[in-house]
Amino acid sequence: MAEADQEVVIRVRGLRNQFGTFVVHDKLDLDVYRGEVLGVVGGSGTGKSVLLRSIVGLNRPAAGTIQVFGRDLARLGGEERRQIEQRWGVLFQDGALFSALTVAQNVQVPLREHLDLPQRLMDEIAAMKISMVGLDASAGGKYPSELSGGMRKRAGLARALALDPEIVFLDEPTAGLDPIGAAAFDQLIGKLQKALGLTVFMVTHDLDSLHAICDRIAVLAEQRVLVTGSMEQMLRETHPWIREYFHGPRARGALATPE
Amino acid sequence: MRAGSVKFTESGDETLLQAVGCWDIANARQLDAELAAPARPPGRTLRFDLSGLEALDTAGAWLVHRTVKRLQAEGVAVQLTGGNESQYGLIEQVAANDRPIAAAPPAPNVLLRVVERFGAGTVDAMLEARAFVGFLGLMVQTFLAGLLRPRRIRFTSLVYHMEKVGFNALPIIGLISFLIGVVLAYQGASQLRQFGADIFVVNLIAISVLRELGILLTSIVVAGRSGSAFTAEIGSMKLREEIDAMRTLGIDPIETLVLPRVAALVLTLPLLGFFADMMGLLGGAVMSWAVLDVSPAVFIERLVTTTSAWHFSVGLIKAPFFAVLIGMVSCYEGLQVTGSAESVGQKTTRSVVEAIFLVIVADATFSIFFNIVQV
Numbered sequence: 117m118a119e120a121d122q123e124v125v126i127r128v129r130g131l132r133n134q135f136g137t138f139v140v141h142d143k144l145d146l147d148v149y150r151g152e153v154l155g156v157v158g159g160s161g162t163g164k165s166v167l168l169r170s171i172v173g174l175n176r177p178a179a180g181t182i183q184v185f186g187r188d189l190a191r192l193g194g195e196e197r198r199q200i201e202q203r204w205g206v207l208f209q210d211g212a213l214f215s216a217l218t219v220a221q222n223v224q225v226p227l228r229e230h231l232d233l234p235q236r237l238m239d240e241i242a243a244m245k246i247s248m249v250g251l252d253a254s255a256g257g258k259y260p261s262e263l264s265g266g267m268r269k270r271a272g273l274a275r276a277l278a279l280d281p282e283i284v285f286l287d288e289p290t291a292g293l294d295p296i297g298a299a300a301f302d303q304l305i306g307k308l309q310k311a312l313g314l315t316v317f318m319v320t321h322d323l324d325s326l327h328a329i330c331d332r333i334a335v336l337a338e339q340r341v342l343v344t345g346s347m348e349q350m351l352r353e354t355h356p357w358i359r360e361y362f363h364g365p366r367a368r369g370a371l372a373t374p375e
Numbered sequence: 376m377r378a379g380s381v382k383f384t385e386s387g388d389e390t391l392l393q394a395v396g397c398w399d400i401a402n403a404r405q406l407d408a409e410l411a412a413p414a415r416p417p418g419r420t421l422r423f424d425l426s427g428l429e430a431l432d433t434a435g436a437w438l439v440h441r442t443v444k445r446l447q448a449e450g451v452a453v454q455l456t457g458g459n460e461s462q463y464g465l466i467e468q469v470a471a472n473d474r475p476i477a478a479a480p481p482a483p484n485v486l487l488r489v490v491e492r493f494g495a496g497t498v499d500a501m502l503e504a505r506a507f508v509g510f511l512g513l514m515v516q517t518f519l520a521g522l523l524r525p526r527r528i529r530f531t532s533l534v535y536h537m538e539k540v541g542f543n544a545l546p547i548i549g550l551i552s553f554l555i556g557v558v559l560a561y562q563g564a565s566q567l568r569q570f571g572a573d574i575f576v577v578n579l580i581a582i583s584v585l586r587e588l589g590i591l592l593t594s595i596v597v598a599g600r601s602g603s604a605f606t607a608e609i610g611s612m613k614l615r616e617e618i619d620a621m622r623t624l625g626i627d628p629i630e631t632l633v634l635p636r637v638a639a640l641v642l643t644l645p646l647l648g649f650f651a652d653m654m655g656l657l658g659g660a661v662m663s664w665a666v667l668d669v670s671p672a673v674f675i676e677r678l679v680t681t682t683s684a685w686h687f688s689v690g691l692i693k694a695p696f697f698a699v700l701i702g703m704v705s706c707y708e709g710l711q712v713t714g715s716a717e718s719v720g721q722k723t724t725r726s727v728v729e730a731i732f733l734v735i736v737a738d739a740t741f742s743i744f745f746n747i748v749q750v
Contacts, residue, residue, distance in 0.1 A: 215715030215717055216717045231401065231404065232404055233404050239475075240437060240441065241400075241433075241434055241437060243473075244469055245433070247473075248472045253474045253475070259714070259715070260715070261714030279400055280400050280432035280434060311464060311465055311468050312432070313461075
């Protein structure tokens with residue numbers, strides 16, 4: 117990827133996050149380019165999810181700036197902020213579907229909240245998104261508690277995609293899925309990303325996903341983004357943790373069978 | 376925001392439909408209306424021209440696909456032109472996912488629903504009553520087993536709940552009882568004065584507060600305050616599979632969660648009831664002094680000479696029974712939580728309503744019983 121001439125959609129500079137005296141991030145810099153799939157990896161407790169939450173504004177950073185679409189979120193007022201929020205979708209770890217609503221109603225929540233569409237069109241759009249994420253037509257009328265974990269993730273993705281966002285944030289999208297389901301989810305994200313021209317920010321531990329769909333990988337360690345680069349670059353890194361991660365026994369398995 | 380629109384032009388037998396501007400979700404409402412407007416194009420063939428598009432997202436692609444589908448169903452030959460590869464790709468994607476689904480669960484007709492709800496409610500109530508008796512048995516069994524092995528009783532948990540249920544409830548229960556004493560004295564005095572029987576206000580306050588109101592109010596406040604907390608606590612634990620985790624670790628949730636709570640209630644509710652009695656009498660005494668000029672000394676003298684100690688005992692005898700009812704209902708409902716956050720709310724409401732209802736039913740039963748045994 118030629119990084120120089122690409123538009124930066126998320127720019128994080130000097131980010132510092134801490135809980136009490138525990139510093140999660142310090143002087144963290146990260147760029148995400150338009151149209152790429154960025155995989156964020158790091159050991160447990162290195163603040164991958166915290167980074168995601170900081171970018172979407174669920175965590176107030178102790179210091180640093182975060183720009184999305186060139187705007188500093190911390191300085192935006194309510195209305196401008198809502199407009200930015202309509203341009204991204206977030207898939208939380210367990211889908212975070214509203215438990216009192218059916219799947220189709222969940223998908224319609226952002227449509228209902230931000231736009232004034234006729235019910236019929238909303239139903240059609242919801243049906244299309246549900247089908248797009250590979251859910252059965254019968255899933256639309258079900259409640260989240262009636263779905264399996266994998267189906268909840270798909271439904272969560274359908275909701276995240278409801279407004280045709282430009283950026284999608286995924287928090288461990290394949291965690292807890294069986295290998296077949298995880299591979300299908302990878303393919304789904306890759307397919308949607310190509311069809312809709314999405315920028316994907318994906319927190320993951322899944323080496324297969326990293327390999328299959330990520331254009332770039334950012335490694336979080338030592339409270340910052342240690343390195344970013346393609347899989348090939350990662351494999352050449354000499355930092356002990358990165359070596360361990362990408363050359364460990366599980367990594368070799370994942371890399372031995374490139375699709 | 377850039378706009379999107381539809382342009383119809385006719386040339387001979389062919390209609391030209393031009394998509395212009397941004398066909399995205401922000402413009403979907405307007406585009407939907409514009410596309411619906413011409414009931415049926417006069418031409419037999421229609422060219423759908425996409426060359427004027429500035430942007431197309433899935434919602435826009437859906438509108439294109441839907442329009443094409445509708446026109447074709449009406450017997451019009453439709454031809455898509457002028458789009459680029461990614462736009463055609465998107466439309467194809469969308470077309471592949473054209474599978475209508477039910478958004479909301481199907482709703483049967485109103486009458487049927489009423490009948491069905493009534494039936495389901497009745498069956499539910501009966502099943503619940505049965506399960507409830509089962510739960511009581513389980514609790515008693517666990518309690519007796521605990522007595523045989525006192526080391527298994529969770530004292531830390533018990534004391535913790537006693538503080539939350541009992542000690543922390545003192546201010547609110549004190550205040551409510553005091554005010555009820557005040558109200559009784561005031562209302563009673565204004566009626567009794569008509570007969571010149573002012574002094575009987577002491578009997579009125581003493582009997583109503585000691586026998587009924589003190590303990591009843593305390594139970595209702597505790598049911599609302601602690602019963603709801605129990606249900607919500609246990610319900611959330613159930614939701615996060617903590618209860619299942621306990622079971623797999625060989626920990627009995629009845630022993631660890633339910634018994635300490637119920638026991639805390641049984642131990643503290645009589646104490647709270649006693650406190651409520653005293654505060655109610657105090658409120659009555661203060662008001663009697665202020666309005667009726669019944670001095671505290673006279674009040675106490677009347678109280679001691681005319682009120683039998685049984686009134687006081689009758690009130691407090693009921694306390695442990697009410698405590699068991701409140702504790703059992705709230706813990707039972709907590710364990711019934713399933714699925715969603717909504718369920719926690721439902722069960723909590725239910726637990727409070729059922730607990731208060733059962734307390735009042737029990738109170739009425741006690742009245743009849745005490746009337747028969749003449750105390």
